[in-house]
Amino acid sequence: MEALKEVDANEAYENDLPADVALDCRAHQIFYSDFLAVRDSHVPIKRNQITGFIGPSGCGKSTVLKSINRMNDLIRGFRFVGDVHFHGINIYDKNIDPVSVRRNIGMVFQQPNPFSMSIFDNVAFGLRLNRYKGNMHEKVEKALRSAALWKEVKDKLKNNGLSLSGGQQQRLCIARAIATEPRVLLMDEPCSALDPIATRQIEELMVELKKQFTVAIVTHNMQQAVRVADQTAFFAVDISKGGRTGYLVEMGPTKEVFENPQEELTKEYLHGEFS
Amino acid sequence: MSQTGLQLPQLERQPMEPRALKSIILSAITIACAITACIPLFSVLILLIYRGGKRLTLELFYTLPPGAFDAHGVGGFGNAILGTAFMVGIAGLISIPFGILAAVYLAELDPHSKISETARFCAKTMTGLPSIIAGVFAYAVVVLVMGHYSSWAGGIALSLLMIPTVMLTAEEAIKMVPNPMREAAYGMGCTPAQSLVKVILPVAMPGIITGVVLAVARAAGETAPLLFTALFSESWLSPNNPTASLAVLIYNWSSSPYENLIELAWAASLILVVLVFVLNIISRSMGGKTKL
Ligand SMILES: Nc1ncnc2c1ncn2[C@@H]1O[C@H](COP(=O)(O)OP(=O)(O)O)[C@@H](O)[C@H]1O
Ligand SMILES: [Mg+2]
Numbered sequence: 009m010e011a012l013k014e015v016d017a018n019e020a021y022e023n024d025l026p027a028d029v030a031l032d033c034r035a036h037q038i039f040y041s042d043f044l045a046v047r048d049s050h051v052p053i054k055r056n057q058i059t060g061f062i063g064p065s066g067c068g069k070s071t072v073l074k075s076i077n078r079m080n081d082l083i084r085g086f087r088f089v090g091d092v093h094f095h096g097i098n099i100y101d102k103n104i105d106p107v108s109v110r111r112n113i114g115m116v117f118q119q120p121n122p123f124s125m126s127i128f129d130n131v132a133f134g135l136r137l138n139r140y141k142g143n144m145h146e147k148v149e150k151a152l153r154s155a156a157l158w159k160e161v162k163d164k165l166k167n168n169g170l171s172l173s174g175g176q177q178q179r180l181c182i183a184r185a186i187a188t189e190p191r192v193l194l195m196d197e198p199c200s201a202l203d204p205i206a207t208r209q210i211e212e213l214m215v216e217l218k219k220q221f222t223v224a225i226v227t228h229n230m231q232q233a234v235r236v237a238d239q240t241a242f243f244a245v246d247i248s249k250g251g252r253t254g255y256l257v258e259m260g261p262t263k264e265v266f267e268n269p270q271e272e273l274t275k276e277y278l279h280g281e282f283s
Numbered sequence: 284m285s286q287t288g289l290q291l292p293q294l295e296r297q298p299m300e301p302r303a304l305k306s307i308i309l310s311a312i313t314i315a316c317a318i319t320a321c322i323p324l325f326s327v328l329i330l331l332i333y334r335g336g337k338r339l340t341l342e343l344f345y346t347l348p349p350g351a352f353d354a355h356g357v358g359g360f361g362n363a364i365l366g367t368a369f370m371v372g373i374a375g376l377i378s379i380p381f382g383i384l385a386a387v388y389l390a391e392l393d394p395h396s397k398i399s400e401t402a403r404f405c406a407k408t409m410t411g412l413p414s415i416i417a418g419v420f421a422y423a424v425v426v427l428v429m430g431h432y433s434s435w436a437g438g439i440a441l442s443l444l445m446i447p448t449v450m451l452t453a454e455e456a457i458k459m460v461p462n463p464m465r466e467a468a469y470g471m472g473c474t475p476a477q478s479l480v481k482v483i484l485p486v487a488m489p490g491i492i493t494g495v496v497l498a499v500a501r502a503a504g505e506t507a508p509l510l511f512t513a514l515f516s517e518s519w520l521s522p523n524n525p526t527a528s529l530a531v532l533i534y535n536w537s538s539s540p541y542e543n544l545i546e547l548a549w550a551a552s553l554i555l556v557v558l559v560f561v562l563n564i565i566s567r568s569m570g571g572k573t574k575l
Contacts, residue, residue: 077470
């Protein structure tokens with residue numbers, strides 16, 4: 009958080025976002041080497057709401073999501089043309105440190121990926137990275153409670169995080185991500201490796217979490233989008249120019265997108281999914 | 284067989300059928316070969332226990348080599364045990380940090396760069412380096428320059444043999460760490476260095492230690508690199524002077540005309556083989572510990 013504030017005032021982007029938008033992603037073009045993966049996608053993410061990304065596989069949902077906290081920087085040949093406005097700055101600005109971006113914009117992945125260390129250390133991990141000086145136990149307990157995992161693990165905090173079940177591991181990853189209280193939490197198909205009961209638990213958890221955080225979630229499950237998302241962004245693949253480029257077709261409040269889609273493509277896709 | 288006249292397929296075993304027979308014979312041959320592979324180690328162990336076991340006393344560990352005319356049963360080789368430990372220690376201090384840091388670069392930082400490709404190729408070639416060449420090299424660059432034989436020269440010669448083993452096994456161990464763990468580390472806001480130290484190396488550590496232990500075991504038994512570098516000594520360790528080691532002791536004394544020295548050489552062989560044996564068992568048990 010500190011590092012982000014350090015940005016020089018005159019370098020800072022003039023904050024003209026609507027008050028309810030926490031983060032504004034304007035992806036003009038996203039490349040993997042020469043391959044144009046995503047184009048013309050403007051995705052505003054509203055504060056304390058859940059924004060769902062839906063669309064057929066390969067349409068660039070993960071690409072856009074990971075661009076938001078610069079996870080894609082790790083991929084060779086990745087190039088993002090556009091900007092992501094967050095608290096008055098463009099996180100793709102040259103003097104922005106991607107590491108501090110990731111400390112402010114947390115991420116939960118498709119496969120639960122706890123570290124091979126104790127449950128406690130998993131949750132304390134980010135706090136220690138940020139040299140948190142206060143009461144570590146209190147923070148860890150709070151994060152585990154918020155992730156609806158505390159009751160199940162409070163007697164075995166010393167056990168390895170990998171000894172938990174898949175659903176518990178994913179909730180541990182959520183606890184790990186929210187322990188440092190990031191402003192935004194990104195989730196890339198967080199339930200696709202989980203059984204229906206664990207999925208329900210995570211969904212309830214997300215609805216709980218949006219009181220504190222801003223959440224963006226990729227899901228391939230339409231019903232899940234309807235259940236949890238306040239806003240829905242529908243992506244599709246454009247094969248007209250020979251490539252396979254993803255783009256944002258439409259975005260709006262979930263209810264409107266599902267009940268009264270503006271675009272023909274959205275209608276067809278939703279019809280296909282629900283019939 | 285059945286009332287409808289349907290032919291049920293023959294499902295029972297037919298051991299005498301040619302196909303089955305061939306398979307049985309082949310299995311028998313492979314088993315025989317596998318068992319034969321165990322014979323050298325066990326016969327060496329039995330021979331060493333038989334010849335060296337009777338001289339195996341605590342005295343060996345704290346006394347100096349006997350003079351040629353000392354009574355039978357007198358003397359030991361505490362200095363050689365200490366010398367081997369000291370020189371392997373020096374080699375470890377050089378090769379372990381060096382090998383692991385190089386492996387970090389190869390596996391994690393830039394696996395496909397020219398430097399990585401070249402270093403990997405060099406290390407693979409070095410694993411096949413005849414150990415005597417390591418000795419000759421250390422003789423040229425350390426002994427000739429310093430002007431005398433020393434444990435330092437011996438340690439450096441051994442480190443040349445250890446570096447490629449440590450480096451390549453550590454690289455493999457780091458590469459085995461699953462990618463989602465790296466993503467998790469970066470996703471939490473780790474710098475590359477933090478992700479390495481806090482997440483990747485702890486997971487890779489059992490594999491890295493396995494490589495280190497195997498390299499130590501190999502170095503402890505090497506004779507040729509020490510012949511031209513550390514030579515041998517009849518007195519206690521003095522690092523700037525020629526230094527005794529178990530391997531060179533065995534080489535020197537086993538061809539001596541004195542029964543006393545020959546017996547001690549057998550005992551030294553037994554100690555060395557048991558050491559290597561134990562190190563290998565340690566490395567095996569470490570290898571199984573990887574938590575993923
Ligand atoms: N690391 C990568 N390197 C090259 N191409 C990639 C990479 N990741 C994704 N892509 C490509 O980008 C497109 C969008 O992928 P992705 O964002 O994963 O889609 P989604 O999450 O919607 O299924 C796909 O065509 C995919 O093949
Ligand atoms: Mg995806």
